Amino acid sequence: MVNIAALLSQALPYATVYALAAQGELFLERAGLFNLGLEGMIYLSAGVTAIISLHTGSPIYGLLAGIVSSIVLALLYGFFVITLGADQAVTGLSIVFLGIGLGDVIGRATGGAVTPSIGILADDSIVVSALLVLPIVLYLVLFRSWLGYVVRSLGENAATARALGVPVTLTRIAALIINGALVGLAGSYLFFTGPLGSRWVSMSLLGWGWMSLGIVILGYWHPLGVVVASYLVGLLYAMRPLLETVGIPSSIADVTPYLVVIIALAVISALYEKMNIKPPTAIWSR
Amino acid sequence: MNARLRGLVYGAIGLVLGLLFSVLVSMALGAFTSLGALGFSKILLSSLMSKDTWISALPYFVPIAASASSLALAYRAGFITIGAEGQVMLGAVAAYWLLYYVIEHGSIAAIMVAILFAGLVGALYGGLVGGLRVGLGVNEILSSLMLNYIAIGIVNYLVAGPWQQGGYTRTAPLPANMGIGLSVAVLVVVIAGLLLELFIVFTKYGVAIDSVRLARKAAQTYGVGIASTIIIVALIQGFVAGIGGGVLLLQLLRQLRSVGLGGWGYGYMGILAAWLGGLRPLGALAASLLIAVLYSMRSTLQLYGVSDSFVLALEAIIVLSVLAFTTLSIRRGEK
Numbered sequence: 001m002v003n004i005a006a007l008l009s010q011a012l013p014y015a016t017v018y019a020l021a022a023q024g025e026l027f028l029e030r031a032g033l034f035n036l037g038l039e040g041m042i043y044l045s046a047g048v049t050a051i052i053s054l055h056t057g058s059p060i061y062g063l064l065a066g067i068v069s070s071i072v073l074a075l076l077y078g079f080f081v082i083t084l085g086a087d088q089a090v091t092g093l094s095i096v097f098l099g100i101g102l103g104d105v106i107g108r109a110t111g112g113a114v115t116p117s118i119g120i121l122a123d124d125s126i127v128v129s130a131l132l133v134l135p136i137v138l139y140l141v142l143f144r145s146w147l148g149y150v151v152r153s154l155g156e157n158a159a160t161a162r163a164l165g166v167p168v169t170l171t172r173i174a175a176l177i178i179n180g181a182l183v184g185l186a187g188s189y190l191f192f193t194g195p196l197g198s199r200w201v202s203m204s205l206l207g208w209g210w211m212s213l214g215i216v217i218l219g220y221w222h223p224l225g226v227v228v229a230s231y232l233v234g235l236l237y238a239m240r241p242l243l244e245t246v247g248i249p250s251s252i253a254d255v256t257p258y259l260v261v262i263i264a265l266a267v268i269s270a271l272y273e274k275m276n277i278k279p280p281t282a283i284w285s286r
Numbered sequence: 287m288n289a290r291l292r293g294l295v296y297g298a299i300g301l302v303l304g305l306l307f308s309v310l311v312s313m314a315l316g317a318f319t320s321l322g323a324l325g326f327s328k329i330l331l332s333s334l335m336s337k338d339t340w341i342s343a344l345p346y347f348v349p350i351a352a353s354a355s356s357l358a359l360a361y362r363a364g365f366i367t368i369g370a371e372g373q374v375m376l377g378a379v380a381a382y383w384l385l386y387y388v389i390e391h392g393s394i395a396a397i398m399v400a401i402l403f404a405g406l407v408g409a410l411y412g413g414l415v416g417g418l419r420v421g422l423g424v425n426e427i428l429s430s431l432m433l434n435y436i437a438i439g440i441v442n443y444l445v446a447g448p449w450q451q452g453g454y455t456r457t458a459p460l461p462a463n464m465g466i467g468l469s470v471a472v473l474v475v476v477i478a479g480l481l482l483e484l485f486i487v488f489t490k491y492g493v494a495i496d497s498v499r500l501a502r503k504a505a506q507t508y509g510v511g512i513a514s515t516i517i518i519v520a521l522i523q524g525f526v527a528g529i530g531g532g533v534l535l536l537q538l539l540r541q542l543r544s545v546g547l548g549g550w551g552y553g554y555m556g557i558l559a560a561w562l563g564g565l566r567p568l569g570a571l572a573a574s575l576l577i578a579v580l581y582s583m584r585s586t587l588q589l590y591g592v593s594d595s596f597v598l599a600l601e602a603i604i605v606l607s608v609l610a611f612t613t614l615s616i617r618r619g620e621k
Contacts (some may be wrong), residue, residue: 036427076606080606080609080610084609084610084613084614085613085617086609086610086613087561087609089361089366089427090561090605090609091606091609093368093557093558093561094558094561094602094605094606094609095602096602097554097558097598097599097601097602097605098598098599098602098603098606100595100598100599101595101596101597101598101599101600101601101602102315102318102596102599103595104593104595104596104598105318105319105592105593105595105596105599106318108593108595202593202595203546203547203548203595204547206546206547206548207435207547210428210431213427213428214428214431214432217425217428249443249446249447250446251439251442251443251446251447251544252439252443254439254442255435255436255438255439258432258435258436258439259432259436259439261428261432262418262424262428262429262432262433262436265418265424265425265428265429265432266418266422266424266429267422269422269423269424270422270423284425
């Protein structure tokens with residue numbers, strides 16, 4: 001017999017990682033930039049969190065350092081895309097490799113030692129913030145405030161927004177910092193509570209950033225949609241052991257979330273269009 | 287100087303400056319490793335100067351170059367697939383299946399058929415991404431990435447299930463007569479890259495492909511079918527990457543083993559090489575050699591206790607550095 005309540009709560013840590021990273025990306029994409037580098041930012045943040053919490057003995061310092069490292073990558077992305085006018089796709093993809101490469105070098109320097117964990121109180125508050133507070137705040141800011149109109153105008157037509165006096169560059173840099181901070185928090189949280197449990201194992205934290213990018217689309221660039229999508233994908237992750245018990249080989253069970261997401265991506269766009277929820281024009285138009 | 291030549295010259299200046307700058311940054315980043323900046327610089331430079339490094343890089347050049355030259359074509363059309371990784375994997379799976387389980391002998395004809403079959407499977411996998419994009423509006427970056435993970439699942443399923451041989455999660459190695467030499471493998475990929483370059487430069491599709499990315503409205507006005515162009519590009523891209531996978535199996539891998547979530551990485555490195563090569567198949571071939579050389583340095587670095595993933599960071603730094611300098615240089619040239 002499946003313990004439904006246990007399954008529902010097992011999904012929470014996964015959903016938290018996804019929700020944090022995806023909300024960070026959602027905010028940036030609403031401001032008209034798409035950062036494909038999430039995978040690298042999460043990985044670097046996790047590595048930096050590992051080494052700093054090991055050396056300082058304080059998980060909070062580790063967490064903060066992870067966030068800072070991710071913001072640095074986000075700003076590097078901004079330097080290339082905004083200052084140099086470089087292509088967003090190639091810059092983002094390079095950030096992925098840079099983050100994974102550096103993150104792994106840094107994470108491995110811990111030698112796989114167990115670092116102090118963040119404790120249940122901090123864990124719970126991050127979960128609640130990510131899944132309840134953040135989506136509501138983002139919704140209010142983006143869709144019910146003057147500031148939100150400014151941000152969203154950049155995702156629709158930056159040139160017009162600029163002509164109307166919106167400080168385009170400044171707003172986008174602010175969006176990048178928010179993007180970096182939330183994605184970095186996702187990486188730190190993943191390190192503490194993910195499959196490794198406060199211990200660095202090389203190349204075992206892959207796929208989270210990419211999936212978060214998918215979740216932005218599944219939630220159709222809406223904070224509430226994104227949090228629901230995060231939870232559903234988290235649930236898929238939590239269900240993998242269950243699939244194995246009904247005779248599905250572990251190799252297939254492991255990739256079920258990706259399979260389901262690709263199918264979901266295929267059917268969902270039309271559905272949202274009917275509900276008249278639109279993605280930012282600058283990011284995605286059919 | 288005409289605009290095109292001027293662009294090339296300024297692009298080349300940017301490329302050289304970018305490469306030089308990336309060497310400097312890489313040396314400085316060596317400080318992150320146990321070797322320190324100086325020790326790392328020594329190893330980096332001596333490896334780059336050594337002929338052996340370049341020769342030992344060739345087996346990796348094969349799948350990276352097949353991915354990169356084909357991705358260059360896709361990116362020219364604004365079709366940002368990152369699916370070469372999965373196509374290389376399934377190409378290898380397809381070649382293995384056909385040779386080991388169906389044909390069961392290693393004649394030249396059988397090997398050629400196996401390589402073509404690898405390409406076909408790669409094309410189908412690539413075409414799926416294109417079809418999802420055109421038919422249902424699914425973002426190709428994400429669908430291709432999910433398909434990469436599914437390819438990993440397929441390989442892991444096969445080597446731990448129906449194709450498993452012995453106690454480890456791997457297949458039996460191909461018999462000695464089922465294979466190709468390194469020079470043939472390199473030749474196949476270089477010819478494929480060359481054909482892609484000719485396809486872009488000398489056929490009307492080259493113009494159509496560029497117009498889909500650069501001037502979509504004009505393309506539509508002049509009767510370029512956006513959807514059909516994307517599908518064609520997706521099929522060709524997958525075909526060449528799949529061939530890379532088939533050749534990789536026949537030359538280097540010889541058997542399939544279980545894979546981690548990072549995949550084999552060749553398709554991902556191909557993405558970097560495609561951009562580094564200026565989205566030209568021939569440029570991508572050259573860039574792939576450089577990326578492959580860095581990749582083959584990872585065993586040397588491991589000897590000194592440096593994480594092999596550091597190579598990934600170095601590759602990213604080269605791409606970012608060249609990107610920065612070529613962007614600046616070309617912009618200066620346009621003034």
